[in-house]
Each structure stands twice: as C-alpha cells, then as structure tokens.
Amino acid sequence: MNERDSFLRRLRSGLWGLPRPAIDDIIADYEGHFDAGRAAGRSDADVATALGDPSRLARELRAEAGLRRWEDERSLASALGVIVGVIGLAALDLFVIMPVLIGIVTTLFAFLLVGLVACLGGGFALPFALVTNFPGFMGDRLQAALLSLGVLGGGASLTAFCVLFTIGLVNLLVRYGRAHYRLITAGSNSRLRD
Amino acid sequence: MDSNLVQFKKGVLELCVLALLARSDSYGYDIASRLSAAIDMGEGTIYPLMRRMQKDGLVSTYLVESSSGPPRKYYRLTEGGRNNLNAQKAAWTDFTRAVAAILELDLEKTS
Numbered sequence: 001m002n003e004r005d006s007f008l009r010r011l012r013s014g015l016w017g018l019p020r021p022a023i024d025d026i027i028a029d030y031e032g033h034f035d036a037g038r039a040a041g042r043s044d045a046d047v048a049t050a051l052g053d054p055s056r057l058a059r060e061l062r063a064e065a066g067l068r069r070w071e072d073e074r075s076l077a078s079a080l081g082v083i084v085g086v087i088g089l090a091a092l093d094l095f096v097i098m099p100v101l102i103g104i105v106t107t108l109f110a111f112l113l114v115g116l117v118a119c120l121g122g123g124f125a126l127p128f129a130l131v132t133n134f135p136g137f138m139g140d141r142l143q144a145a146l147l148s149l150g151v152l153g154g155g156a157s158l159t160a161f162c163v164l165f166t167i168g169l170v171n172l173l174v175r176y177g178r179a180h181y182r183l184i185t186a187g188s189n190s191r192l193r194d
Numbered sequence: 195m196d197s198n199l200v201q202f203k204k205g206v207l208e209l210c211v212l213a214l215l216a217r218s219d220s221y222g223y224d225i226a227s228r229l230s231a232a233i234d235m236g237e238g239t240i241y242p243l244m245r246r247m248q249k250d251g252l253v254s255t256y257l258v259e260s261s262s263g264p265p266r267k268y269y270r271l272t273e274g275g276r277n278n279l280n281a282q283k284a285a286w287t288d289f290t291r292a293v294a295a296i297l298e299l300d301l302e303k304t305s
Binding site: 031033047050051068 | 238244245263
C-alpha cells in the first residue's frame with residue numbers, strides 16, 4: 001500500500017462519526033492535494049510527509065465540526081459533541097481542567113435535578129391545592145396554592161439558570177478548544193511508513 | 195519548534211491566507227505550498243483553516259476543470275474576507291510597529 005492510500009485511509013478512519021458528505025468532502029480536498037503534488041512532480045511519500053499526521057488532522061477537523069454544530073444549533077447533543085471534540089484534541093492541560101470540569105458538571109446536574117423536581121412537584125401540587133386541603137398542612141387553601149406556585153416558580157428559575165450556565169460553560173469550552181488547535185508540523189507521520 | 199513561535203505563526207496564518215487570496219484566487223495545494231515554505235508548517239494545516247474560513251464567510255469556492263485529473267477547487271475572497279483582511283492588516287501593522295519601537299528602545303538602553 002503506498003503512502004497516499006495509507007494517509008487517506010488513516011484520515012478517513014479518524015473522521016469516523018462525522019456525516020458522510022462531510023467526510024467525502026474532506027477526503028476530496030486531500031486527494032486533490034496529492035494529485036496536484038504529482039502534477040508538480042513530487043512523490044506521494046514526499047507529499048504525505050509534508051501534509052503532517054493524518055490522525056492529528058482528523059482530530060482537529062472533528063473538533064471543529066463539533067464546535068460548528070453547537071454554534072448552529074444549541075442542543076444537548078451538540079453540547080456533548082463540543083465536550084467530546086475538545087477532549088479529543090487531548091491538550092496537555094486538559095488534565096488540570098478535567099477534574100474541575102467534572103466537578104462543575106456534577107454540581108450543575110444536581111441543581112438541574114432539584115430544579116426539575118421542584119418544578120414538577122409544584123406544578124403537580126398546584127391544582128390539588130386549589131380544590132382540596134392537603135392532609136397535615138396547617139394553612140388554608142390560598143396558602144397552599146401560593147406555596148405550590150412558589151415551589152413551581154423557584155424550580156423553573158433554577159432550571160433556567162442551570163441551562164444558561166451550561167450554555168455559557170460550553171461557549172467557554174469552544175474558545176478553549178479553538179485556542180488549542182496546533183499547527184500540524186510536517187514529517188510527524190512516521191507511522192505511515194510501517 | 196519553539197512553542198511561542200508556533201503560537202505566533204498560528205495567529206498570522208489566516209492573515210497570510212487572506213493576503214494571498216487578495217492578490218489572486220488560488221487552490222489548496224498552491225496556498226499550502228507557498229505558505230509552508232514561508233511559515234514552515236505542515237501543508238495539511240491549510241485545509242481545516244480553509245474550511246473554517248469558508249464557514250465564516252471569508253472565502254467562497256468554485257470548481258475549475260483541470261487538464262489532468264478531476265476539477266480543482268479554487269478559493270476566492272468574499273467581500274467579508276476583504277474587509278476582514280483590511281482590519282487584520284491594520285491591526286497587525288500597528289501592533290508590529292509598537293513592538294518594534296519598544297524593542298528598539300530596549301536596544302538603546304542596553305547599548
């Protein structure tokens with residue numbers, strides 16, 4: 001197998017998981033590069049060495065695709081994509097960030113859970129408070145209704161706060177990821193030769 | 195390569211691509227080989243960058259039939275890209291002039 005096929009194969013396997021058209025598009029770029037190199041009289045081995053490490057290229061292309069999706073569409077799936085993509089970049093100081101990140105995400109999740117439960121509980125209790133007295137509740141119906149409403153509102157704002165915080169956190173991660181793209185240096189693809 | 199130098203180069207890479215395209219439309223291999231000689235970077239770096247710049251609306255692409263093999267993808271600077279180039283160029287010139295002035299000051303003191 002020659003260097004061109006080996007490079008393209010490693011690039012393609014590194015891009016696994018991206019949408020099919022995106023992969024084909026990227027591969028076409030690099031095929032064109034090899035073709036142009038041949039036309040300029042360079043050997044495939046020479047071009048492959050000058051291009052750099054295909055796995056590293058794939059990681060960067062994947063991370064960028066993840067960040068893009070988040071910017072186009074704010075969803076839980078695309079937020080996960082950002083996190084996975086940034087981790088895939090495997091920057092060294094990630095070891096410092098990782099424990100902090102895990103701590104923040106866990107706390108956030110706990111708050112989100114409390115908010116959702118309060119929201120549901122309040123919403124569930126409110127109609128009952130209007131039609132009947134709660135057993136064991138000391139106040140009258142109005143108090144019960146206001147209390148339910150309060151729990152509902154508190155839960156909703158806590159949930160909203162968590163969502164906003166998550167969006168801010170992922171945006172920070174995007175900036176962190178972009179700051180960690182590296183120049184891919186030539187000739188670091190020694191594994192191509194074996 | 196010194197890691198400081200890598201950061202510098204990464205920062206100016208986009209500016210260099212914009213400047214190259216301002217002179218004439220070009221294709222990936224051509225941009226990569228001209229820049230890799232000047233900036234000493236892996237040629238593969240250019241494609242993630244071009245992809246990013248295209249999504250940012252700085253460049254657009256079109257295909258040109260080539261005499262040998264499949265059609266070539268050419269990059270052209272968009273209006274936004276041209277504005278971006280002018281802004282970055284002005285910032286770069288101001289910045290380098292300020293840095294040069296400080297370095298010169300330093301030289302005079304030590305000498």
